[in-house]
Amino acid sequence: MDKMTIPRRHFLVGAAGTVCTGAVVGSGAGSALAQDTALPDYVAWKEPGAFIQHSENTLETLRGEIGSVVTPNDLLFVRNNLPSLTEDDVGDPEAWTVSVEGVSDPREITLAELKGLDVAQVASVLQCSGNGRGFFEHETSGSQWLTGAAGNVIWTGVPVASLVEALGGVADGVQWMTGTGGESIPDGIDPLSVMVERSVPIAAHEQALLAWNLNGEPLPLAHGGPLRLVVPGYYGVNNVKHVKRLAFTEAETQAKIQQSGYRIRDVGVEGAPDQPSMFEMNVKSWVTQPLMDASSGRVLVMGVALGGTEELATVEVSTDSGATWSEARFTGPDLGPYAWRSFVIATDLEPGTYRIASRATTVGGASQPEDFPPNHRGYGHNGWSAHAVDVTVS
């Protein structure tokens, strides 16, 4: 039986009002309805009806599905650069090996060994670089994500710092931590053109994990199991799935995904290594309720906000398209600097139409801009205006 068939059928589809809210992912620019098409086999265990399916490898969580500070596995978005590994590909997961290079004592180490080395749990936002792409006004290639290429999850794994220490420390001259995914590369294709290999600045290894558990469950293959490199605070692409190699290197990888992919540049410009790479996430927030309509009187405006790699200071909400702002209250546990926080504010709205926006600010003073400048691939959108929702109050 599907995990939530009973409660879902009952609690979402059974409640007409909730269907309206739950099925709409935005309003104004970028509205979209849930798709009732079946999910691909490799993610068939996920919640049916909770996603927009952009492609076989990309599932977006509906904006109204975010109901808690932790995103359950079956509501978490999916974005795979290459097809996910299968059980046959992986074999015995405990025997999965990762080659650790660029340390004093380089070696291959199994998942079973990693589990005996050290353990930590970190809550972090997992977010695709292109989350919000659908809000740009210029044309962009790639999935037209709105808000749902993001989730907040708890990883369990071995701290990379503990692994490095056990292997004698990093080699001299190292500037990057490079992770390589274990996906197979089709014959006849230049591996560098398609392989998932990413380098992040060496400092990021201090908060990184090699993770085998997602929200208390063995890390599903669709999310990079049996072992994934997790770099809290960094965009999704840096969190290399099915990680087979962890190398501390003097230079960035030559893979296309690093050299020209995931680079911020002006519209029409080719990607190049001298452009900013999609490393640390920026401050961002969005409203998750209401999304379309509400009854007049007391209306709770709820949402989520992240600081990237910084703690959040405040989230403000506007019901008049940014003319005036009021500070919202955080709800629920603070899961640390890499997690998102849930927020709520009670408003009193008469019948009419309202453009409701949210704007987050970090303790370091970084704040969401009204608009985010266009860039060729549509990365990193955190403009509060485009993320606003138009709500009809009656």
Add this chain to the structure above:
Amino acid sequence: MDKMTIPRRHFLVGAAGTVCTGAVVGSGAGSALAQDTALPDYVAWKEPGAFIQHSENTLETLRGEIGSVVTPNDLLFVRNNLPSLTEDDVGDPEAWTVSVEGVSDPREITLAELKGLDVAQVASVLQCSGNGRGFFEHETSGSQWLTGAAGNVIWTGVPVASLVEALGGVADGVQWMTGTGGESIPDGIDPLSVMVERSVPIAAHEQALLAWNLNGEPLPLAHGGPLRLVVPGYYGVNNVKHVKRLAFTEAETQAKIQQSGYRIRDVGVEGAPDQPSMFEMNVKSWVTQPLMDASSGRVLVMGVALGGTEELATVEVSTDSGATWSEARFTGPDLGPYAWRSFVIATDLEPGTYRIASRATTVGGASQPEDFPPNHRGYGHNGWSAHAVDVTVS
């Protein structure tokens, strides 16, 4: 397709070593093997193979299944005093009503209205009063729970304090908060003899919620959906499922479950209202890994610890049956005073047999005793000795 069929089959059953660890719930006193019998229909969405099924209404999470600070819904134990409501019983969940009494403005309020009033998220341990009953040496009636009638979850709901404020405050003379479950009572039975109606001291309303969401999913019926009274820090029975009535009262309910049930008394003594009731949880911890065997050398000892209603100060671990102790390290996010925390300590063990124990202490100085005194129904066991595991290192 079952939610975790792919990852589970692959990651647990596929790994012989993990099967040994995962399938054993204790060692020494109270060992038990996982049961492969099918789960009852109303919880068929849960993880097969992760539970000991004590009865139709009681599922215990295997000790080795705890792999994260938050317990996923499909690994959460089940203990229902009466059969769970069905979808047909509930109808439209948004129209579910709870009668709020003993306030200035008593009224029936729907779930939809509650959702518009206020919202909070609280992480708390949900634990049956009889968790650990199987560790008592005297004979007790009831499910012989070991460690698995407990989980750590995140609830979303309306703070009872906000509801009370909206209804003008509690009436004069009120000393108790009384919740009544919506289960139907068979004809011909005195309702007081079976109904789930519990009273807790009025002060507990300050941290209580009426919750509709469990770990980001609509609260499943098996766990008290569509609406449950949650009293963080209090034993499970006080968290009334399918709550239909929330009354602020001058006296405790006359229901048997309150008057004589869930009372701590000497073995052979009848339950009575003057005996301590199972309200606030006591400080407790237990090891979740290793449970049976380990390879010599570096061995990570992991577990979970709760302070009841107090923050934890320390957890110590002994590998020599309590002769010597070393302080463990907390891993992962601190979800607040009502949640449990995960801990780990690295040990260095030569081949041999070890009795491994853990002992938690709160900031207020409450600490687990070596032994917990026998009591008639086997409630509240937090003795560190009985919770220890015998591990063979080879």
